[in-house]
Amino acid sequence: MDYQPPPFFSRGPAPLVRLGFFVLLAVLLMVLDARFGYAEFIRKVVADLAYPLQRLALAPAGLLDGAGDFFTTQVALRKENEQLRAKDLMAASDLLTVEALRAENAQMRRLLDARERIPRPATLAEILYQGRDPFSRRVVIDKGSQQGLEPGQAVIDDVGVIGQVTRVYLLLSEVTLVTDKEQRTPVEVVRNGLRAVVYGGGDKGTLDLSYTAANADVQADDLLVTSGIDGTYPPGLPVAKVSKVERNAAYSFAKITCIPVAGTDQNRQVLVLSRETGLPPPPAEAEPRAAPSPKQKRARAGKS
Protein backbone atom coordinates (compact mmCIF):
# COMPACT_ATOMS: atom_id res chain seq x y z
CA MET A 1 0.00 0.00 0.00
CA ASP A 2 1.11 3.51 -0.71
CA TYR A 3 1.06 5.84 2.28
CA GLN A 4 2.33 8.97 0.53
CA PRO A 5 0.81 12.27 1.74
CA PRO A 6 -1.68 13.81 -0.66
CA PRO A 7 0.06 15.88 -3.37
CA PHE A 8 -1.15 19.26 -2.11
CA PHE A 9 1.06 18.93 0.97
CA SER A 10 4.19 17.86 -0.87
CA ARG A 11 7.06 20.32 -0.54
CA GLY A 12 9.79 18.47 -2.36
CA PRO A 13 12.89 17.16 -0.65
CA ALA A 14 13.55 18.14 2.97
CA PRO A 15 15.66 21.31 3.52
CA LEU A 16 18.51 19.28 4.94
CA VAL A 17 18.64 17.13 1.80
CA ARG A 18 18.60 20.22 -0.40
CA LEU A 19 21.32 21.83 1.71
CA GLY A 20 23.45 18.71 1.41
CA PHE A 21 23.02 18.63 -2.36
CA PHE A 22 23.89 22.27 -2.94
CA VAL A 23 26.76 22.31 -0.47
CA LEU A 24 28.27 19.31 -2.22
CA LEU A 25 27.86 21.07 -5.55
CA ALA A 26 29.52 24.21 -4.16
CA VAL A 27 32.41 22.24 -2.68
CA LEU A 28 32.89 20.46 -5.99
CA LEU A 29 33.03 23.81 -7.79
CA MET A 30 35.48 25.25 -5.27
CA VAL A 31 37.81 22.28 -5.54
CA LEU A 32 37.65 22.39 -9.33
CA ASP A 33 38.37 26.12 -9.28
CA ALA A 34 41.08 26.26 -6.64
CA ARG A 35 42.99 23.06 -7.42
CA PHE A 36 42.50 22.32 -11.06
CA GLY A 37 41.18 25.48 -12.69
CA TYR A 38 38.48 23.56 -14.58
CA ALA A 39 35.71 25.90 -13.46
CA GLU A 40 36.93 28.82 -15.60
CA PHE A 41 34.37 28.05 -18.30
CA ILE A 42 31.45 28.31 -15.86
CA ARG A 43 32.92 31.47 -14.41
CA LYS A 44 33.26 33.03 -17.84
CA VAL A 45 29.69 32.23 -18.81
CA VAL A 46 28.22 33.55 -15.55
CA ALA A 47 30.46 36.62 -15.59
CA ASP A 48 29.54 37.49 -19.17
CA LEU A 49 25.86 37.11 -18.28
CA ALA A 50 26.35 39.37 -15.26
CA TYR A 51 28.29 41.94 -17.30
CA PRO A 52 25.35 44.32 -17.96
CA LEU A 53 24.61 44.30 -14.23
CA GLN A 54 28.25 45.12 -13.48
CA ARG A 55 28.29 47.95 -15.99
CA LEU A 56 25.08 49.30 -14.46
CA ALA A 57 26.60 49.13 -10.99
CA LEU A 58 29.57 51.18 -12.19
CA ALA A 59 27.39 53.96 -13.58
CA PRO A 60 26.88 55.95 -10.33
CA ALA A 61 30.61 56.02 -9.62
CA GLY A 62 31.26 57.16 -13.20
CA LEU A 63 28.75 59.97 -12.79
CA LEU A 64 30.42 61.09 -9.57
CA ASP A 65 33.80 61.06 -11.28
CA GLY A 66 32.43 63.10 -14.16
CA ALA A 67 30.96 65.65 -11.78
CA GLY A 68 34.30 65.89 -9.96
CA ASP A 69 36.10 66.50 -13.27
CA PHE A 70 33.60 69.19 -14.22
CA PHE A 71 34.13 71.15 -11.04
CA THR A 72 37.93 71.06 -11.15
CA THR A 73 38.89 74.68 -10.69
CA GLN A 74 40.89 76.64 -13.20
CA VAL A 75 43.52 77.31 -10.53
CA ALA A 76 44.11 73.61 -10.08
CA LEU A 77 44.39 73.14 -13.84
CA ARG A 78 46.88 75.99 -14.22
CA LYS A 79 48.95 74.72 -11.35
CA GLU A 80 49.01 71.28 -12.89
CA ASN A 81 49.94 72.77 -16.24
CA GLU A 82 52.90 74.59 -14.72
CA GLN A 83 54.05 71.48 -12.94
CA LEU A 84 53.82 69.44 -16.10
CA ARG A 85 55.78 72.07 -18.03
CA ALA A 86 58.56 72.00 -15.47
CA LYS A 87 58.55 68.22 -15.52
CA ASP A 88 58.63 68.24 -19.31
CA LEU A 89 61.66 70.52 -19.32
CA MET A 90 63.50 68.28 -16.92
CA ALA A 91 62.54 65.21 -18.88
CA ALA A 92 63.69 66.79 -22.15
CA SER A 93 67.30 66.92 -21.04
CA ASP A 94 67.07 63.33 -19.93
CA LEU A 95 65.45 62.38 -23.21
CA LEU A 96 68.34 63.78 -25.23
CA THR A 97 70.83 61.70 -23.34
CA VAL A 98 68.54 58.69 -23.56
CA GLU A 99 68.54 58.88 -27.35
CA ALA A 100 72.32 58.87 -27.41
CA LEU A 101 72.50 56.11 -24.84
CA ARG A 102 69.99 54.00 -26.74
CA ALA A 103 71.99 54.25 -29.93
CA GLU A 104 75.15 53.41 -28.07
CA ASN A 105 73.46 50.53 -26.30
CA ALA A 106 72.12 49.14 -29.56
CA GLN A 107 75.53 49.23 -31.11
CA MET A 108 77.17 47.55 -28.16
CA ARG A 109 74.50 44.87 -28.14
CA ARG A 110 75.12 44.22 -31.78
CA LEU A 111 78.79 43.97 -31.00
CA LEU A 112 78.03 41.50 -28.26
CA ASP A 113 75.71 39.66 -30.64
CA ALA A 114 73.03 39.93 -28.01
CA ARG A 115 69.41 39.94 -28.89
CA GLU A 116 68.01 43.36 -29.42
CA ARG A 117 65.22 44.07 -27.07
CA ILE A 118 62.07 44.51 -29.06
CA PRO A 119 59.67 47.09 -27.67
CA ARG A 120 56.43 45.24 -27.13
CA PRO A 121 53.03 46.33 -28.32
CA ALA A 122 50.89 47.47 -25.42
CA THR A 123 47.24 48.18 -24.72
CA LEU A 124 46.10 51.14 -22.66
CA ALA A 125 43.47 50.17 -20.10
CA GLU A 126 41.65 51.83 -17.27
CA ILE A 127 41.14 50.39 -13.81
CA LEU A 128 37.39 50.18 -13.23
CA TYR A 129 37.36 49.11 -9.62
CA GLN A 130 39.16 47.12 -7.01
CA GLY A 131 37.90 43.56 -6.66
CA ARG A 132 35.31 43.18 -3.91
CA ASP A 133 36.91 39.95 -2.79
CA PRO A 134 38.60 40.96 0.50
CA PHE A 135 40.88 37.91 0.50
CA SER A 136 42.95 38.86 -2.52
CA ARG A 137 44.36 42.01 -4.07
CA ARG A 138 43.00 42.36 -7.56
CA VAL A 139 41.70 45.11 -9.78
CA VAL A 140 39.36 44.94 -12.75
CA ILE A 141 40.31 46.75 -15.96
CA ASP A 142 38.08 47.73 -18.85
CA LYS A 143 39.69 45.63 -21.59
CA GLY A 144 38.98 41.97 -22.23
CA SER A 145 39.43 39.16 -24.72
CA GLN A 146 37.67 41.33 -27.33
CA GLN A 147 40.67 43.67 -27.20
CA GLY A 148 43.09 40.75 -27.43
CA LEU A 149 44.09 40.46 -23.81
CA GLU A 150 45.08 37.06 -22.50
CA PRO A 151 45.98 35.68 -19.09
CA GLY A 152 49.61 36.10 -18.10
CA GLN A 153 50.24 39.52 -19.61
CA ALA A 154 52.18 42.01 -17.54
CA VAL A 155 50.49 45.23 -16.43
CA ILE A 156 52.52 48.37 -15.73
CA ASP A 157 51.92 52.00 -14.91
CA ASP A 158 54.23 54.96 -15.53
CA VAL A 159 56.55 53.96 -12.68
CA GLY A 160 56.74 50.21 -12.67
CA VAL A 161 55.04 46.84 -12.57
CA ILE A 162 51.52 46.70 -11.11
CA GLY A 163 50.72 43.06 -11.65
CA GLN A 164 49.62 40.45 -14.09
CA VAL A 165 46.41 39.68 -15.97
CA THR A 166 45.01 36.52 -14.41
CA ARG A 167 41.48 36.24 -15.76
CA VAL A 168 40.08 37.52 -19.01
CA TYR A 169 36.39 37.96 -19.66
CA LEU A 170 34.78 39.22 -22.84
CA LEU A 171 35.06 42.93 -22.03
CA LEU A 172 36.78 42.98 -18.64
CA SER A 173 39.92 41.48 -17.19
CA GLU A 174 41.14 40.85 -13.73
CA VAL A 175 44.65 41.92 -12.78
CA THR A 176 46.31 40.34 -9.77
CA LEU A 177 48.51 42.96 -8.10
CA VAL A 178 52.10 42.15 -7.19
CA THR A 179 51.04 42.57 -3.55
CA ASP A 180 48.56 39.64 -3.72
CA LYS A 181 49.51 36.76 -1.47
CA GLU A 182 49.54 34.28 -4.36
CA GLN A 183 51.50 36.44 -6.77
CA ARG A 184 55.21 35.95 -7.45
CA THR A 185 57.38 38.23 -9.57
CA PRO A 186 60.90 37.32 -10.72
CA VAL A 187 63.24 40.22 -10.01
CA GLU A 188 66.87 41.14 -9.79
CA VAL A 189 68.68 43.64 -7.61
CA VAL A 190 69.84 46.55 -9.75
CA ARG A 191 73.02 47.13 -7.73
CA ASN A 192 74.53 43.69 -8.22
CA GLY A 193 72.26 41.69 -10.51
CA LEU A 194 71.28 39.18 -7.82
CA ARG A 195 68.22 37.27 -9.00
CA ALA A 196 65.32 36.44 -6.70
CA VAL A 197 61.55 36.12 -6.59
CA VAL A 198 59.33 38.53 -4.67
CA TYR A 199 56.17 37.24 -3.03
CA GLY A 200 53.12 39.37 -2.40
CA GLY A 201 52.53 40.27 1.25
CA GLY A 202 48.74 40.06 1.11
CA ASP A 203 46.78 42.62 3.03
CA LYS A 204 49.80 44.62 4.22
CA GLY A 205 50.47 46.03 0.75
CA THR A 206 54.13 45.05 0.89
CA LEU A 207 56.29 42.45 -0.83
CA ASP A 208 58.59 39.81 0.63
CA LEU A 209 61.87 38.77 -0.91
CA SER A 210 61.61 35.21 0.34
CA TYR A 211 64.13 32.38 0.12
CA THR A 212 67.11 34.66 -0.20
CA ALA A 213 70.16 33.37 1.64
CA ALA A 214 70.88 35.11 4.95
CA ASN A 215 74.23 36.32 3.67
CA ALA A 216 72.90 37.55 0.32
CA ASP A 217 74.03 41.02 -0.69
CA VAL A 218 70.77 42.91 -0.30
CA GLN A 219 70.56 46.23 1.50
CA ALA A 220 67.80 48.61 2.39
CA ASP A 221 66.92 51.03 -0.46
CA ASP A 222 68.02 48.55 -3.12
CA LEU A 223 65.84 48.80 -6.20
CA LEU A 224 64.38 45.55 -7.54
CA VAL A 225 63.59 45.36 -11.24
CA THR A 226 62.10 42.56 -13.31
CA SER A 227 64.76 40.12 -14.43
CA GLY A 228 62.96 39.18 -17.63
CA ILE A 229 64.18 35.59 -17.57
CA ASP A 230 60.60 34.38 -17.26
CA GLY A 231 59.67 35.80 -20.66
CA THR A 232 56.57 37.45 -19.20
CA TYR A 233 57.85 40.74 -17.92
CA PRO A 234 60.27 42.72 -20.05
CA PRO A 235 63.56 43.07 -18.18
CA GLY A 236 64.39 46.22 -16.25
CA LEU A 237 60.96 47.38 -15.08
CA PRO A 238 61.05 48.65 -11.49
CA VAL A 239 59.03 46.48 -9.11
CA ALA A 240 59.90 47.37 -5.54
CA LYS A 241 62.31 49.01 -3.19
CA VAL A 242 63.80 47.13 -0.25
CA SER A 243 62.60 48.75 2.96
CA LYS A 244 63.88 46.46 5.69
CA VAL A 245 66.36 43.60 5.91
CA GLU A 246 66.31 41.38 8.99
CA ARG A 247 69.02 38.80 9.35
CA ASN A 248 68.55 36.23 12.07
CA ALA A 249 71.21 33.59 12.62
CA ALA A 250 68.51 31.09 13.58
CA TYR A 251 67.14 31.00 10.04
CA SER A 252 68.94 30.22 6.83
CA PHE A 253 66.96 32.86 4.95
CA ALA A 254 66.89 36.61 5.49
CA LYS A 255 63.57 38.33 6.02
CA ILE A 256 63.45 41.12 3.47
CA THR A 257 60.47 43.42 3.17
CA CYS A 258 59.95 45.61 0.11
CA ILE A 259 57.55 48.36 -0.86
CA PRO A 260 56.10 48.32 -4.37
CA VAL A 261 57.30 51.15 -6.58
CA ALA A 262 54.23 51.41 -8.79
CA GLY A 263 51.09 52.93 -7.38
CA THR A 264 49.26 49.62 -6.98
CA ASP A 265 46.41 51.44 -5.26
CA GLN A 266 46.33 54.85 -6.94
CA ASN A 267 46.61 54.93 -10.71
CA ARG A 268 43.69 54.63 -13.05
CA GLN A 269 45.47 54.29 -16.40
CA VAL A 270 47.63 51.24 -16.88
CA LEU A 271 49.46 49.62 -19.78
CA VAL A 272 48.99 45.93 -20.60
CA LEU A 273 52.07 44.55 -22.36
CA SER A 274 51.73 41.84 -24.96
CA ARG A 275 53.43 38.52 -24.43
CA GLU A 276 55.46 38.46 -27.64
CA THR A 277 59.01 38.13 -26.46
CA GLY A 278 60.93 37.11 -29.52
CA LEU A 279 62.80 34.59 -27.43
CA PRO A 280 63.37 31.10 -28.81
CA PRO A 281 61.07 28.46 -27.33
CA PRO A 282 62.44 26.65 -24.29
CA PRO A 283 64.29 23.40 -25.15
CA ALA A 284 62.27 20.20 -24.90
CA GLU A 285 62.66 18.37 -21.65
CA ALA A 286 64.89 15.32 -21.80
CA GLU A 287 62.50 13.00 -20.02
CA PRO A 288 59.03 13.48 -18.66
CA ARG A 289 59.15 14.30 -14.99
CA ALA A 290 56.61 13.40 -12.38
CA ALA A 291 53.51 15.59 -12.48
CA PRO A 292 54.14 18.77 -10.47
CA SER A 293 52.18 19.25 -7.31
CA PRO A 294 49.41 21.87 -7.40
CA LYS A 295 51.52 24.20 -5.25
CA GLN A 296 54.34 24.18 -7.79
CA LYS A 297 51.91 24.54 -10.59
CA ARG A 298 50.42 27.62 -9.01
CA ALA A 299 53.81 29.11 -8.38
CA ARG A 300 54.70 28.61 -12.00
CA ALA A 301 51.39 30.01 -13.17
CA GLY A 302 52.13 33.13 -11.17
CA LYS A 303 55.46 33.48 -12.91
CA SER A 304 54.60 32.67 -16.47
Add this chain to the structure above:
Amino acid sequence: MAYFEQPERILLQVKVGYIALTIALALLFNLMPWNDLVGVPDMVALVLTFWCVYQPRRMGIGMAWLVGLVMDAGNGALLGQHAFAYAFLAFGAISLHRRILWFSLWRQAAHVLVLLLACQALMLAVRMIAGGAFPGPLYFLGSLVAAALWPIATFLLLLPQRRPGSVDENRPI
Protein backbone atom coordinates in the same frame (compact mmCIF):
# COMPACT_ATOMS: atom_id res chain seq x y z
CA MET B 1 6.60 45.11 22.67
CA ALA B 2 6.49 41.64 21.31
CA TYR B 3 5.26 40.99 17.84
CA PHE B 4 2.22 39.00 18.92
CA GLU B 5 0.94 41.91 21.01
CA GLN B 6 0.73 44.15 17.99
CA PRO B 7 -2.26 44.17 15.71
CA GLU B 8 -1.24 42.02 12.80
CA ARG B 9 -1.56 43.19 9.25
CA ILE B 10 -2.82 40.84 6.63
CA LEU B 11 -0.39 41.07 3.76
CA LEU B 12 -1.14 40.69 0.10
CA GLN B 13 0.31 37.84 -1.88
CA VAL B 14 3.88 38.50 -2.93
CA LYS B 15 4.74 38.57 -6.63
CA VAL B 16 7.62 36.39 -7.78
CA GLY B 17 8.74 39.18 -10.09
CA TYR B 18 9.10 41.48 -7.11
CA ILE B 19 11.33 38.98 -5.31
CA ALA B 20 13.50 38.71 -8.41
CA LEU B 21 13.66 42.49 -8.73
CA THR B 22 14.80 42.98 -5.13
CA ILE B 23 17.50 40.34 -5.55
CA ALA B 24 18.68 41.99 -8.76
CA LEU B 25 18.85 45.37 -7.02
CA ALA B 26 20.80 43.84 -4.14
CA LEU B 27 23.23 42.30 -6.64
CA LEU B 28 23.61 45.71 -8.24
CA PHE B 29 24.44 47.18 -4.85
CA ASN B 30 27.00 44.47 -4.16
CA LEU B 31 28.69 44.86 -7.54
CA MET B 32 29.23 48.59 -7.08
CA PRO B 33 32.89 49.61 -6.88
CA TRP B 34 33.29 49.84 -3.11
CA ASN B 35 37.07 49.51 -3.30
CA ASP B 36 38.54 49.29 0.20
CA LEU B 37 35.60 50.69 2.15
CA VAL B 38 35.04 48.62 5.29
CA GLY B 39 31.63 47.79 6.65
CA VAL B 40 29.81 47.63 3.33
CA PRO B 41 26.83 45.36 4.05
CA ASP B 42 26.26 42.29 1.95
CA MET B 43 22.84 43.31 0.63
CA VAL B 44 22.34 40.09 -1.27
CA ALA B 45 22.72 38.06 1.91
CA LEU B 46 20.29 40.37 3.71
CA VAL B 47 17.63 40.19 0.99
CA LEU B 48 18.03 36.42 0.67
CA THR B 49 17.58 36.05 4.43
CA PHE B 50 14.52 38.26 4.31
CA TRP B 51 12.76 36.26 1.61
CA CYS B 52 13.75 32.96 3.23
CA VAL B 53 12.14 34.13 6.46
CA TYR B 54 9.00 35.64 4.92
CA GLN B 55 8.50 33.40 1.89
CA PRO B 56 10.21 30.08 2.59
CA ARG B 57 8.12 28.41 -0.11
CA ARG B 58 9.06 30.89 -2.83
CA MET B 59 12.72 31.31 -1.93
CA GLY B 60 14.85 28.29 -1.34
CA ILE B 61 18.35 26.97 -0.91
CA GLY B 62 18.75 26.34 -4.63
CA MET B 63 17.90 29.94 -5.52
CA ALA B 64 20.35 31.23 -2.88
CA TRP B 65 23.01 28.95 -4.32
CA LEU B 66 22.46 30.32 -7.82
CA VAL B 67 22.61 33.94 -6.66
CA GLY B 68 25.81 33.10 -4.80
CA LEU B 69 27.31 31.80 -8.03
CA VAL B 70 26.59 35.12 -9.75
CA MET B 71 28.25 36.92 -6.83
CA ASP B 72 31.32 34.71 -7.19
CA ALA B 73 31.67 35.33 -10.89
CA GLY B 74 31.02 39.06 -10.53
CA ASN B 75 33.47 39.47 -7.68
CA GLY B 76 36.26 37.29 -8.97
CA ALA B 77 36.12 35.29 -5.76
CA LEU B 78 36.73 31.57 -5.53
CA LEU B 79 33.94 30.02 -7.62
CA GLY B 80 31.41 28.46 -5.25
CA GLN B 81 32.43 30.40 -2.16
CA HIS B 82 29.36 32.61 -1.97
CA ALA B 83 27.15 29.81 -3.28
CA PHE B 84 28.34 27.60 -0.41
CA ALA B 85 27.80 30.25 2.25
CA TYR B 86 24.44 31.42 0.89
CA ALA B 87 23.12 27.85 0.79
CA PHE B 88 23.87 27.56 4.51
CA LEU B 89 22.38 31.01 5.11
CA ALA B 90 19.16 30.07 3.34
CA PHE B 91 18.99 26.81 5.26
CA GLY B 92 19.44 28.62 8.58
CA ALA B 93 16.85 31.25 7.72
CA ILE B 94 14.32 28.67 6.53
CA SER B 95 14.76 26.53 9.64
CA LEU B 96 14.34 29.63 11.84
CA HIS B 97 11.52 31.29 9.92
CA ARG B 98 8.71 30.14 12.23
CA ARG B 99 10.61 31.40 15.26
CA ILE B 100 12.06 34.70 14.04
CA LEU B 101 8.73 36.36 13.19
CA TRP B 102 7.50 36.07 16.79
CA PHE B 103 10.07 38.60 17.95
CA SER B 104 10.17 42.37 17.70
CA LEU B 105 12.10 43.86 14.80
CA TRP B 106 15.32 44.46 16.72
CA ARG B 107 15.32 40.96 18.16
CA GLN B 108 14.75 39.66 14.68
CA ALA B 109 17.80 41.68 13.67
CA ALA B 110 19.81 39.88 16.37
CA HIS B 111 18.81 36.54 14.85
CA VAL B 112 19.77 37.80 11.41
CA LEU B 113 23.11 39.05 12.73
CA VAL B 114 23.98 35.56 13.90
CA LEU B 115 23.01 34.10 10.52
CA LEU B 116 25.04 36.69 8.58
CA LEU B 117 28.08 36.32 10.81
CA ALA B 118 27.96 32.54 10.38
CA CYS B 119 27.74 33.07 6.62
CA GLN B 120 30.82 35.33 6.65
CA ALA B 121 32.71 32.96 8.94
CA LEU B 122 32.04 30.13 6.48
CA MET B 123 33.42 32.20 3.62
CA LEU B 124 36.45 33.14 5.69
CA ALA B 125 37.09 29.48 6.55
CA VAL B 126 36.78 28.44 2.91
CA ARG B 127 39.19 31.13 1.74
CA MET B 128 41.72 30.44 4.47
CA ILE B 129 41.72 26.77 3.47
CA ALA B 130 42.19 27.79 -0.17
CA GLY B 131 45.19 29.94 0.80
CA GLY B 132 43.79 33.47 0.95
CA ALA B 133 45.04 36.30 3.16
CA PHE B 134 43.16 37.19 6.37
CA PRO B 135 41.35 40.48 5.69
CA GLY B 136 41.37 41.65 9.32
CA PRO B 137 38.62 41.65 11.96
CA LEU B 138 36.89 44.64 10.35
CA TYR B 139 35.74 42.18 7.70
CA PHE B 140 32.87 41.23 10.01
CA LEU B 141 31.66 44.82 10.31
CA GLY B 142 29.60 44.36 7.16
CA SER B 143 27.31 41.86 8.90
CA LEU B 144 26.75 44.26 11.78
CA VAL B 145 25.71 47.02 9.40
CA ALA B 146 23.50 44.62 7.43
CA ALA B 147 21.75 43.43 10.61
CA ALA B 148 21.17 47.06 11.64
CA LEU B 149 19.47 47.57 8.28
CA TRP B 150 17.03 44.69 8.93
CA PRO B 151 14.13 46.89 10.21
CA ILE B 152 14.47 49.20 7.21
CA ALA B 153 14.71 46.25 4.84
CA THR B 154 11.60 44.71 6.40
CA PHE B 155 9.68 47.95 5.94
CA LEU B 156 10.81 48.50 2.35
CA LEU B 157 10.50 44.93 1.13
CA LEU B 158 7.01 44.48 2.57
CA LEU B 159 5.77 47.79 1.20
CA PRO B 160 4.14 46.48 -1.99
CA GLN B 161 2.37 43.76 -0.01
CA ARG B 162 0.88 46.29 2.41
CA ARG B 163 -0.80 48.25 -0.33
CA PRO B 164 -4.32 46.96 -0.99
CA GLY B 165 -5.03 45.92 -4.57
CA SER B 166 -8.18 48.03 -4.69
CA VAL B 167 -8.94 50.87 -2.32
CA ASP B 168 -12.06 50.15 -0.30
CA GLU B 169 -13.62 52.69 2.06
CA ASN B 170 -14.97 50.06 4.41
CA ARG B 171 -11.87 47.90 4.66
CA PRO B 172 -9.52 48.74 7.54
CA ILE B 173 -6.29 47.33 6.10
